[in-house]
Amino acid sequence: MTSGPNSDLQARLRTDQPASARMWDYLLGGKDNFAADRAAAEAITAQLPEMVELARAGRQFLSRAVGFLAGEAGIRQFLDVGPGLPTANNTHELAQRIAPESRVVYVDNDPLVLVHARALLTSGPDGAVDYVDADARDPELILRAAADTLDFSRPVAVMMVGILGHIPDEDGPAEIVRTIVDALAPGSYLAINDSISTPQNEDAAETAHSSGAVDYVLRTVEQITAFFDGLELVEPGVVSNPLWRPEPGTQPRELAVYCGVARKN
Structure with missing residues (x-):
């Protein structure tokens, strides 16, 4: 019998049901996925051909946001909620490339x-x-456990990239965000990235539901913006993901996924 810190996690692993992190891994060209994940992802892509582009856009926003936070904003602590499977340019790699002393806690x-995080994210x-x-x-x-590594008396950047859509309205996503933000010191930041409600996205979400994957709640731009209530939005505000501080020389096009970064004063 397998023993050690990963034994319980391996016992919980279900390969016969699609999982959002593994589906995302497949869309990004990774290899840490199973037949059920690939079938569900392919069904969604058939419904929404730009799904792969949406997946890549999320990773690119993470890179730009962490670059801003660790660079211009001077943040040295990060709480990444729902990071997905490790890939290139994970939050701690991006942050420590700019500031080697950065401290990062992943939550999943x-x-x-x-x-994989225990094995690869060092x-x-x-x-x-x-x-x-x-x-x-x-x-x-999350806050109690993260306090073993992060000092919540000092600024922390909370990354919620593609995770709030997995929290249905009845579970109070706004209250969850508020609980975390209330625990943060002034000078902290919140970064959010989520797909918005469009007819094409709604059809894809229904396909995902039919496949047995975790449901994804699509919200309006106004609902996503409301998660930042009480915070000061960083320019350019809540916008389509590719339009948030695009890399110089690129020609971003609008996608049905929105994002923003905001500061707690």
Whole structure:
């Protein structure tokens, strides 16, 4: 019998049901996925051909946002909720490339994500990386566990890239965000990225539901903007993902996924 820190996670792993992190991995060209994940992702892509572009846009926003936060904003602590499977340019790599002393805590409840995180996501010698096994709907547990690595009396950047869509309205996503933000010191930041409600996205979400994948709640731009209530939005505000501080020389096109970064004063 397998023993050790990963044994419980391996026992929880279900390969016969699609999982959002593994579907995203497949869309990004990764290899940490199973037949059920590939079938579900392909069904969604057939419904929404730009799904691969949406997946890549999310990773690119993460890169630009962490670059801004660790660079211009001077943030040295990050709480990444729902990071998905490790790939190139993970949050701690992006942050520590700019500031080697950066400390990063990843939060996920997908067993494969956590197994891979423990194996692959290692900090540079000057910083720290930790992993919390928790559901995004349990902010109090997240904050308690993250406090082992992060100092919440100092600014923290909270990354919620593609995760709020997995929290239905009845579970109070706005209250979850508020609980986390209320625990942050002034000078902290919140970054959010999520797909918006369009007829094409709604059809794809219904296909995902029919495949047995975790439901994804599509919200309006106004609803996504409301998650930042009480915070100061960084320019250019809440916009289509590719239009948020695009890399010089690129020609971004609008996609049905929106994002923003905001500061707690």
